[in-house]
Amino acid sequence: MELFLIHPKDNVEVDLENGHKYARTAIKAGQPVIKYGFPIGEAKCDIAQGEHVHTHNLRTALRKDGTYTYRPQKNVIKPETPDNINAYLRNNGDIGIRNDIWIVNTVGCVNHTAQKIAEKTGAFCFTHPYGCSQLGDDHARTQKILRGLILHPNAGGVLVLGLGCENNGIESLRQTLGDYDMKRIRFLKAQDVEDEIREGVRIVKELQEIAARDRRVGVPVSKLRLGLKCGGSDGYSGITANPMVGRISDHLISMGGTSVLTEVPEMFGAEQLLMDRCVNEEVFNDTVRLINRFKAYFTSHGQPVSENPSPGNKEGGITTLEEKSLGCVQKGGRAPVTAVLGYGDIANKPGLLLLDGPGNDAAAVTNLTAAGCHMILFTTGRGTPLGAPVPTVKIATNSALYKKKPNWIDFNAMDADAESLWDLLLRTANGKETKNELGGYREIAIFKDGVTL
Numbered sequence: 001m002e003l004f005l006i007h008p009k010d011n012v013e014v015d016l017e018n019g020h021k022y023a024r025t026a027i028k029a030g031q032p033v034i035k036y037g038f039p040i041g042e043a044k045c046d047i048a049q050g051e052h053v054h055t056h057n058l059r060t061a062l063r064k065d066g067t068y069t070y071r072p073q074k075n076v077i078k079p080e081t082p083d084n085i086n087a088y089l090r091n092n093g094d095i096g097i098r099n100d101i102w103i104v105n106t107v108g109c110v111n112h113t114a115q116k117i118a119e120k121t122g123a124f125c126f127t128h129p130y131g132c133s134q135l136g137d138d139h140a141r142t143q144k145i146l147r148g149l150i151l152h153p154n155a156g157g158v159l160v161l162g163l164g165c166e167n168n169g170i171e172s173l174r175q176t177l178g179d180y181d182m183k184r185i186r187f188l189k190a191q192d193v194e195d196e197i198r199e200g201v202r203i204v205k206e207l208q209e210i211a212a213r214d215r216r217v218g219v220p221v222s223k224l225r226l227g228l229k230c231g232g233s234d235g236y237s238g239i240t241a242n243p244m245v246g247r248i249s250d251h252l253i254s255m256g257g258t259s260v261l262t263e264v265p266e267m268f269g270a271e272q273l274l275m276d277r278c279v280n281e282e283v284f285n286d287t288v289r290l291i292n293r294f295k296a297y298f299t300s301h302g303q304p305v306s307e308n309p310s311p312g313n314k315e316g317g318i319t320t321l322e323e324k325s326l327g328c329v330q331k332g333g334r335a336p337v338t339a340v341l342g343y344g345d346i347a348n349k350p351g352l353l354l355l356d357g358p359g360n361d362a363a364a365v366t367n368l369t370a371a372g373c374h375m376i377l378f379t380t381g382r383g384t385p386l387g388a389p390v391p392t393v394k395i396a397t398n399s400a401l402y403k404k405k406p407n408w409i410d411f412n413a414m415d416a417d418a419e420s421l422w423d424l425l426l427r428t429a430n431g432k433e434t435k436n437e438l439g440g441y442r443e444i445a446i447f448k449d450g451v452t453l
Contacts, residue, residue, distance in 0.1 A: 006239060007037035012053050019235020019317035019381070019398075021053040033058055036238060036330075038270070040323035053319070060306040060320040062269055066291075070284045073276045075334045082255035085224065085429040086216035090153050091181050095223045097374045097429045099156035099214050100124055101207050102389065103200075104149050106162035106173055107131030110190055114161050117200035121208070123159070126389055126444040132166035138450025143168060144344025145446050147176045148370025150185060151346070154390050156214055157184045157207030159200060164191030183210060216431070222256030224429060225347050227368030227376035227390075228331040229263070231361040233309070234316025234381025236397035238327025241379035241413035245395065246333030248377065248421055249352065253335045258350050260341070260371055261332045263359035264294040268305055269322030270329045274354065278337045286340035290356055297449065308359070312382045331379065343447060346372045361386050362445035369444070375428060377421075383408055386443060387436025391428050394435060395421070410435050 003013035003022060011034045012021040021035065027047040032039035042061045047053060087095040103114045103125035109132065114125035126149065130142045146168075150158050162170040170187050177185070186203045190196040228245060230237055249259040267274060271291045278284040298305045308321045318324050338351030344367070347353055357367040365388035368376055376388050381397040383405045395411045396402040402412035411424055428434060436442065 004239065006035060009037045010034045014235055014239065021317065023047045023049050023051045023053055025049055035323060036326045038326055040326060041320040055314060055319055058319045060322060062306040062321055068272060068275055068288050070281055071276050072278065075277055075336055077250055077254045077335045080254040082220040082222045083426060084218045085221050085426060087219050087429065088156065088214050089217050089219065094153040095219050096153035096156065098154040099211050100154060101157045101204055101211060102149065102155040103159045103161055104146055105131065106160065106168050106170060107166035109163045109166065110161050113190060113196055116197050117204060120201050121204040123204045124389065124442055126442065128444055128446055130446050130448065131168035133453040135451050138448060139167065141344055142446050143173055143176050145366060145370045146173060148344060148346055148372065149389065150177060151180060152369065152372065154374060156211030159203050159207065160185065160187045161200065162189045164189045221252065224252060225258040225260065225373045226252055227373035228259055228261045229364055229368065229376050230328055230331060230379040232380040232382030232384050233313050233318060233324060233327065234397055235318060236414065237379060237381050238330055241395045241397040242327055242330040244413050244418050244421060245331045245377050245379055247418040248425065249331065250333035250335050251422060253351055256350050258347055258353065259332065260347055260353045260355050260368055260373055262355040262357045262364050262367055263328060264290060264356060265308060266325050266328040266359045267291065268325055270325035273329060274332065274337055283337055283339060287337065287354060290340050290354060316381050341371060343367060344370055358447055360445065362443055363447045365392060366444040366446065385439065385441050387441035389442050389444065391434045392436040393424065393428060407439060408435055
């Protein structure tokens with residue numbers, strides 16, 4: 001058994017064969033177990049040196065209430081001259097790294113209609129069950145996510161497809177868009193035409209003709225917005241893939257770009273690390289509210305804030321939410337936190353941004369897409385075929401997964417370096433298709449927490 005020490009303060013080491021933890025020293029009952037240099041929980045009982053440390057002898061120390069202090073750290077990311085990428089320049093000055101035609105539904109009632117139009121044209125549609133029978137904030141969240149998809153710069157054109165009687169009707173949704181390119185965003189209400197399939201196909205073909213005239217031009221990589229995500233994490237996630245993604249995020253930010261970190265419940269236990277990196281006290285207070293709101297969401301449903309990790313995480317060697325979170329937030333690198341976004345908000349400034357939303361894979365990649373991320377770096381130790389509407393670069397934490405699932409995985413973090421991952425990012429921005437694109441894995445999921453009529 002080959003053991004690896006992550007941080008000199010740790011009292012556990014990690015087995016490089018399976019990602020599980022073993023006591024580096026004897027640990028008394030009630031004492032903290034240290035990994036990544038921070039507590040990941042407390043010992044349930046006395047743990048002998050060399051003993052396996054997992055769910056049988058380690059428990060979370062998380063509590064629903066926490067107090068936070070602003071302790072600003074001056075993490076300086078040295079500015080670098082940005083690399084160039086070739087992208088599609090949009091009328092509003094934004095860029096797209098793809099030029100696809102998207103069909104965005106106002107309501108789940110037209111899901112199959114959208115699928116039929118997509119099959120006949122080659123456009124991409126993203127089905128969902130919402131857009132009607134929702135109230136208040138729940139309805140507003142659905143509209144914000146759909147707005148972000150409609151305005152996404154990776155789409156060379158968008159058909160907004162409605163039914164006609166839903167409360168998220170076309171006119172209501174249109175009011176959320178602000179200024180938009182009327183040539184590239186079109187609307188169709190199915191109840192208003194005799195043959196909605198034929199009319200939808202006609203509109204999509206018009207959009208395809210417009211998009212076909214677009215050409216890539218050289219732009220600085222500072223215009224790129226990168227989404228950060230992990231799913232199916234294992235004991236290697238915080239050792240290989242997530243720290244490497246953190247270095248990529250820092251590199252992009254050093255060039256003036258934007259990285260977006262979400263999965264708020266997977267910040268629990270590591271939130272103070274992010275708070276210490278907030279650029280000012282206003283952003284710190286926004287981060288405190290972000291964490292406390294999501295803790296309140298858990299407790300309002302009678303659930304403990306530590307109800308994580310998943311069975312797959314545990315099989316991969318992760319025991320507590322603190323351990324998962326300390327590995328998860330490494331995707332955000334060392335850069336200062338410049339802003340906090342609400343669920344469905346669109347990223348509007350450079351730096352590292354925190355985005356309100358759950359850790360659920362499908363909901364999180366949708367949230368990142370709606371925030372305007374051009375691409376998502378998705379680390380995984382267990383593997384998943386899931387893909388967002390935007391290129392989703394799957395990064396294996398271990399070589400076994402990379403070899404087993406070549407149809408899912410784009411990059412092996414265990415046997416490559418950050419420079420190679422940066423090169424893959426640039427090539428993906430320039431048009432190289434990811435495995436989710438080649439396989440046709442493009443899904444959305446909208447976070448719901450309200451009444452259905």
